[in-house]
C-alpha cells in the first residue's frame with residue numbers, strides 16, 4: 196500500500212477543529228466549550244487531559260500514561276493520593292478509571308453477563324460487544340466446523356444474543372471472527388481505553404488504544420458505569436531502531452522479548468514501544484507484538500500512532516477516524532503550550548522505569564517452546580537444541596493464523612513462500628491449517644486469491660474462530676492423547692494441553708512464515724533460511740525470503756452479510772434465554788459475606804508445585820462448554836495441578852487419608868462446610884484472564900490462596916470473588932505448610948476493616964503433632980478491594996450500590 200497523505204484528505208472535522216483552535220487562541224481562557232467541534236470521544240479525552248496537565252504540570256509523560264490518566268474518574272484524587280504530590284505515581288497510585296468500552300468473547304461473556312444481570316440494570320453504561328469465537332471446534336474445515344459449533348453451542352449463543360438485544364450490545368455471531376482481530380478492525384481508535392474479557396485484548400495497542408485484559412467481574416464494573424481500579428503500572432520502554440529484513444517479522448520481536456523478560460518480566464508494567472524502528476512496522480505487526488505482551492505478563496502494551504496506523508484505518512474503511520485523530524492532535528489545550536497538544540506518542544524526555552533497546556535489523560527468527568512461551572531459541576540454534584533436548588524431530592502439524600497472526604501482511608508473506616514451493620512441485624509434509632482472524636480478513640484473502648493458494652497446496656481452512664488455539668482442536672491425524680509429538684503454530688500461547696488437550700503435545704511458537712516453511716520439510720530441524728529441500732524431480736529447492744503487502748490494494752472486503760455485526764438499542768421486552776434445566780447456563784447465587792472476625796478452621800486442600808496457570812486451575816478445551824454453569828465447570832478445578840507432596844497430578848488426600856481428585860475433595864469439603872486454602876509457588880494464575888479460576892475455588896469453599904507470587908490479573912480476580920490472595924514474606928515458609936494443616940488468620944479482619952492497611956499472619960497448626968507456627972504474609976489489598984472481600988464479592992457490593 197502507498198502511504199496516504201493525511202493532510203490532503205483533511206475534511207470537515209479537521210477544518211472545524213482548526214477554526215476552534217483559532218477561537219480558543221483569541222479567547223485565551225480556561226473554557227473548554229470549543230472542544231465540542233471534536234468528536235465526543237476526543238472531546239472527553241481533551242477535557243480530561245487538560246485536567247491531567249493542570250495536576251501534573253510539565254511532567255514528561257509516556258503515551259500510556261497520557262491515555263490512561265486521561266481516563267481517570269477523578270484525576271486529582273487518583274494522581275495526588277499517596278504519590279508524593281504526583282511525583283511518584285507509578286506503582287503507587289490507585290487509578291480509578293472510566294474505560295470507553297468493553298469487548299467480551301463468548302466463553303467469558305457468559306459469566307460477565309450473568310453477573311451484569313444480577314445488577315438489574317436496563318442497559319450497559321458504556322458500549323460493549325460480544326464475539327462468538329472460542330466455542331467453535333477446529334476439525335475438518337470451516338463450513339462443517341462452524342455448523343457443528345453452532346449446533347453444539349446454540350443454547351449459549353442464544354443466551355448471548357438475547358442478552359445483547361436486551362441490554363443493547365453489539366453481537367458478532369459465530370464465524371464473524373476472533374475478538375481481537377474484530378476489535379482491531381472495528382473498534383480500536385487511537386487514544387481510547389477499552390477493557391476486554393480476554394488476556395490478549397492488548398492486541399489493540401497496535402493502534403494506540405490502551406486495552407486491558409480483565410475478568411468478567413471487572414467488566415461488570417465498567418458496564419454498570421462504576422470506576423475500574425488499577426494500581427498505576429510502571430512503564431517498560433522498548434526502543435526500536437533499524438528495520439526487519441528477510442525472514443524476521445514482528446512476531447520474532449515479541450518472541451525474542453519473551454525470552455529476555457520471561458513470563459513474569461512484564462508483571463506490573465505497561466510495555467511502550469518507541470524509536471525510529473516503530474515507523475517501519477505495519478499496524479497489524481504492532482498489534483501482533485502487543486497481543487503477545489500477555490505472554491510476559493504485561494498489564495498491556497502500546498505503540499505510538501504512525502502513518503501505518505492511519506493506512507490501516509483507511510484500509511478498514513475508517514477514514515473518518517484518521518481525520519479525527521489528525522484534528523485532535525492539532526487541537527491545543529489550555530494555554531496552548533506544546534504540552535497542551537495531545538500527541539499519540541510519548542513526550543520528549545519521558546522516562547521509562549526500564550528501557551530495552553532492540554535493533555530490528557539484527558533480529559533473527561525465533562522459535563519459542565515447548566510448554567512455555569518464554570523458552571526462546573533463535574532459529575539458527577533450533578536444530579541443535581531439538582537434538583540436544585531430544586524433542587521430536589518429526590513435525591506433526593503446522594497451524595497459522597488466529598488473533599495473533601492472521602493479518603494481510605502475514606498471509607501474503609506466507610503466500611509468497613507457498614507459491615515458490617508449489618512452483619517447485621512441493622507439498623507440505625505436515626498437516627497445514629489456516630485460521631483467519633475475521634470474516635473481513637478471510638473474505639479479502641479470498642478475493643485476492645491468497646486462500647486459494649493455501650487450499651491448492653493442501654492447506655485446511657478453519658472457521659474464523661479460536662479453534663485449535665484454545666484446546667478446541669479435534670485432530671484428524673491419529674495422534675493419540677499421551678503421545679509425544681511436535682507442532683508449530685503462529686499462535687501466542689503454548690502451555691501443556693492448550694491446543695489438543697494432549698499434555699504431551701509440544702507446541703512451538705513461531706512466525707507464520709517459519710511455521711509454514713517447516714511444514715514443507717515435516718521436520719523441526721529444518722532451517723528455511725539456510726537449508727534446502729529436494730523437489731520431486733531431484734532438484735535442490737531453497738525458500739526465497741518471504742515478501743508480502745502490508746494491506747490490500749483496495750479496502751478490505753467486509754465479507755458475507757450473515758457475519759455482519761448486529762448493533763441494536765436496548766430492548767427491555769427481550770427475554771434473556773436461560774432454560775431452568777440447562778447444563779450450560781445457571782443463574783448465580785451471591786457468595787456469603789466475610790465473617791465479622793478473622794478466618795479460622797481453614798484446612799489446606801492441596802499444596803501445589805511448579806507452574807499453576809489459569810489453565811491448571813480451570814482448564815479450557817472440553818470445559819469451555821460449562822463457562823456459564825458454575826457448579827458444572829467447578830468439576831475441573833485444579834485438575835492438572837501437581838501435588839507438591841506426592842508429585843501426583845490431580846490428586847488430593849482427605850483428612851482420613853482417602854485419595855480423591857482435587858475437585859472431588861473440594862466438593863466433599865464444600866458439602867461438609869469445611870473452608871479451605873491452597874498453597875502454591877510462583878506466578879500463581881499466570882496465563883489467560885480467566886475469572887473462572889477465581890470463581891470456581893470460591894464456589895467450592897476456598898477463602899485464601901497463599902503462594903510465593905501471583906500473576907496480576909488473577910490476583911485481582913481472586914479479590915473480586917472474595918478470596919484473599921496472600922504471598923509469603925519468606926519464600927521458604929512454603930516448605931513449612933502441607934495439605935491437611937489447619938490455618939487461622941491473624942490481623943486479616945482488621946486489615947480489611949482498615950481498607951487494606953495492616954499486617955497479616957497465618958497461624959498454622961500442624962496436622963501431625965498440633966505444633967503451632969506463625970507465618971508472616973503480604974497482601975496487595977486496596978480500600979475498594981477490602982470492601983469486595985468484606986461484602987463476599989465485588990458483585991455483592993456493586994449490586995447494592997447500583998440497584999434501581
Ligand code: SF4
Pocket residue numbers: 328329373374375393395597598599660661664665686687
Ligand atoms: Fe482465541 Fe487464541 Fe486469540 Fe485467545 S489467543 S482470542 S483463544 S485465537
